[in-house]
Amino acid sequence: MTEELLRLDEVRKHFGLSGAPWRAAQTVKAVDGVSLVVRKGETVGLVGESGSGKSTLARVATRLLDPTSGRVQIGGKDVTKLRGRRLRPTRRTVQMVFQDPQASLNPRQSVGTILSTPFRAQGTRPTRAQLIELLEKVGLSAEHLERYPHEFSGGQRQRIGIARALAVSPELLICDEPVSALDVSVQAQVLNLLADLRDELGLSYVVVAHDLAVVRQVASRVAVMYLGTIVEEGPADQVYAAPAHPYTKALLSAVPMPEPGVTRDRIVLTGDVPTPISPPSGCPFRTRCYKAEDICATDRPVLEIINGQTEHRAACYFPEPPPPERK
Amino acid sequence: MSSSVAGVVSPTRQALRRVRRDRSARFGLVLVVVLIVVAAASPLLVKLSGQDAFTYHIDLLDPVRGNAPRGSFGGVSAEHWFGVEPLTGRDLFSIVVLGLRTSLVIAIVVTLVTTVIGTLLGITAAYVGGWFDAVLSRFLDFLFGFPQLVFMIALGIIVPTSVPRPLLLIGVLSFFGWAGLARLIRAQARSLVTREFVEAARSVGSSGWWVITRELLPNLLGPVLVIATLAIPGYIGAEAALSFLGVGVPPPTPSLGRSISDSIVWVYTGTDPWFMVFPGIALFTAVLGFTLLGDGVRDAFDVRLRRTH
Numbered sequence: 001m002t003e004e005l006l007r008l009d010e011v012r013k014h015f016g017l018s019g020a021p022w023r024a025a026q027t028v029k030a031v032d033g034v035s036l037v038v039r040k041g042e043t044v045g046l047v048g049e050s051g052s053g054k055s056t057l058a059r060v061a062t063r064l065l066d067p068t069s070g071r072v073q074i075g076g077k078d079v080t081k082l083r084g085r086r087l088r089p090t091r092r093t094v095q096m097v098f099q100d101p102q103a104s105l106n107p108r109q110s111v112g113t114i115l116s117t118p119f120r121a122q123g124t125r126p127t128r129a130q131l132i133e134l135l136e137k138v139g140l141s142a143e144h145l146e147r148y149p150h151e152f153s154g155g156q157r158q159r160i161g162i163a164r165a166l167a168v169s170p171e172l173l174i175c176d177e178p179v180s181a182l183d184v185s186v187q188a189q190v191l192n193l194l195a196d197l198r199d200e201l202g203l204s205y206v207v208v209a210h211d212l213a214v215v216r217q218v219a220s221r222v223a224v225m226y227l228g229t230i231v232e233e234g235p236a237d238q239v240y241a242a243p244a245h246p247y248t249k250a251l252l253s254a255v256p257m258p259e260p261g262v263t264r265d266r267i268v269l270t271g272d273v274p275t276p277i278s279p280p281s282g283c284p285f286r287t288r289c290y291k292a293e294d295i296c297a298t299d300r301p302v303l304e305i306i307n308g309q310t311e312h313r314a315a316c317y318f319p320e321p322p323p324p325e326r327k
Numbered sequence: 328m329s330s331s332v333a334g335v336v337s338p339t340r341q342a343l344r345r346v347r348r349d350r351s352a353r354f355g356l357v358l359v360v361v362l363i364v365v366a367a368a369s370p371l372l373v374k375l376s377g378q379d380a381f382t383y384h385i386d387l388l389d390p391v392r393g394n395a396p397r398g399s400f401g402g403v404s405a406e407h408w409f410g411v412e413p414l415t416g417r418d419l420f421s422i423v424v425l426g427l428r429t430s431l432v433i434a435i436v437v438t439l440v441t442t443v444i445g446t447l448l449g450i451t452a453a454y455v456g457g458w459f460d461a462v463l464s465r466f467l468d469f470l471f472g473f474p475q476l477v478f479m480i481a482l483g484i485i486v487p488t489s490v491p492r493p494l495l496l497i498g499v500l501s502f503f504g505w506a507g508l509a510r511l512i513r514a515q516a517r518s519l520v521t522r523e524f525v526e527a528a529r530s531v532g533s534s535g536w537w538v539i540t541r542e543l544l545p546n547l548l549g550p551v552l553v554i555a556t557l558a559i560p561g562y563i564g565a566e567a568a569l570s571f572l573g574v575g576v577p578p579p580t581p582s583l584g585r586s587i588s589d590s591i592v593w594v595y596t597g598t599d600p601w602f603m604v605f606p607g608i609a610l611f612t613a614v615l616g617f618t619l620l621g622d623g624v625r626d627a628f629d630v631r632l633r634r635t636h
Contacts, residue, residue: 059526062530064526064529064530084534084535085534087532088532091530091531091532095530095531096526096527096530098523098526098527099523100523103522103523103524104522104523104524104526104527105524105527106524106528106542106545106546107546108545108546108548109541109542109545117528117531117533117537117541118531118532120533120537121528121531121532121533121534121537122531122532161527164527164531165531167531168531168532
């Protein structure tokens with residue numbers, strides 16, 4: 001088995017909501033018991049709608065946030081309890097690419113300063129050649145070194161964000177919605193860049209996205225999140241071809257078909273995502289599920305192997321059967 | 328590409344460039360520079376005028392008019408450029424330039440101290456949050472609610488004279504002065520710390536000090552500069568007010584505030600209004616210069632007023 005770069009065990013992240021002192025304290029269960037393994041060479045797509053906890057999970061995995069409970073292992077080392085200075089070696093293994101390149105680059109720093117920050121944080125000073133090499137890796141050049149973020153287009157800014165993440169030569173990049181803030185025409189360029197870097201540098205990725213098409217393009221494995229839990233996980237082709245969880249099936253049915261004239265049965269979900277302050281009992285999806293029965297309200301389903309596939313797992317009592325072979 | 332050439336200049340430098348283009352700010356800057364030069368060279372100027380601020384010239388006073396200076400314009404002459412002080416006959420030019428130095432030194436030192444403390448604590452509170460933020464915010468509320476002037480007057484009376492007054496003034500004004508800046512900077516920094524570039528800096532392993540000084544501070548330099556330049560005239564006024572009330576710089580150290588205070592009765596009786604005019608103009612110019620400059624700095628950093636060029 002190949003090397004595990006990231007391993008999350010039953011990770012929970014609850015945020016306390018402070019209100020008036022006479023009210024009961026509330027907690028938002030942003031991530032509620034997620035286990036996930038990322039191995040070397042893999043690209044894991046983490047999909048889910050807004051508020052499903054995918055960005056929070058990404059921040060726990062990079063240890064920007066402390067998990068409420070559970071365990072985070074990076075490069076085979078338990079880093080759950082590490083903080084501050086002692087996390088620095090870990091930072092060299094896992095780096096993060098942020099969603100909004102406008103917000104993730106300091107507007108008062110030149111590109112050169114932005115790119116040298118990771119080096120300084122690790123206690124070294126980069127040479128100009130190192131910085132230029134970084135820029136060239138992401139398709140920019142030496143002339144961009146002295147410029148400021150506002151002088152770049154969205155796609156170029158995201159390239160700078162990627163270059164910064166690459167500065168410490170990480171093995172795993174966690175990309176939080178890396179293209180959702182970009183124009184559609186630029187999205188493909190950035191995704192291609194990520195793919196090129198994977199081949200060139202042997203990187204692994206966790207790509208957080210709400211866009212299933214984006215994940216389909218890059219991911220080798222997919223995890224679907226709903227209300228802070230993973231409801232389905234498996235190799236990308238299997239999940240896309242034979243979604244087992246009703247939620248995944250509903251999500252996929254909403255993806256527009258590229259061929260004109262081809263239609264599919266759309267499963268329209270009613271209602272909103274329940275509040276993560278008081279998620280439903282049992283299965284978190286049961287309030288919107290078209291297959292829900294009594295057991296779904298009482299017992300929480302766990303991820304189980306389905307359809308006899310060893311890698312494909314879903315947390316559902318009534319998984320969808322695989323579709324008949326299409327001719 | 329001409330736009331890229333202009334863009335290489337950092338945003339702060341662009342703002343300072345806008346200050347230079349603003350006519351009233353330029354006028355304020357000239358006033359400020361002149362005043363600072365005068366204050367810095369005041370011992371030299373005093374020596375140049377051949378006088379000092381402490382020698383009594385009783386012969387220049389007119390006992391018939393209650394010891395007001397003889398001659399017009401408060402006794403202006405080739406020896407005494409601004410005339411002499413009534414009642415003592417001390418050289419008013421020396422008193423004004425040395426008093427200006429006292430005022431500017433106190434105001435600038437207090438501004439520096441309060442700016443550094445207020446900025447760092449404000450950013451730290453926003454970045455660290457939690458109990459530190461809660462304690463600091465309550466302390467700021469306390470400082471705001473405190474009757475500062477009464478306290479300063481009381482302190483000026485109680486504290487033994489062995490403590491140098493300028494030092495006491497700097498201490499007291501600084502103690503109350505940083506609160507406003509800290510609160511403003513904290514509010515601004517709070518909106519910044521949620522931006523992703525702070526997370527990005529943390530995710531590469533930057534220390535808290537790095538994030539505060541290198542990531543957050545440069546983004547707050549605009550408001551800090553604006554508040555600081557606008558604070559200087561306030562402290563010049565505050566120092567003058569305290570000296571006016573008799574709890575500032577003690578005699579015989581020259582002080583604009585005390586001279587103005589002393590002059591009231593001479594203006595009131597009409598015997599020597601010039602005693603107020605010279606220190607008054609000096610104080611007015613100082614406050615005006617720093618205020619104009621501060622306004623210019625504020626406009627330059629205010630994106631809403633930014634003109635396209």
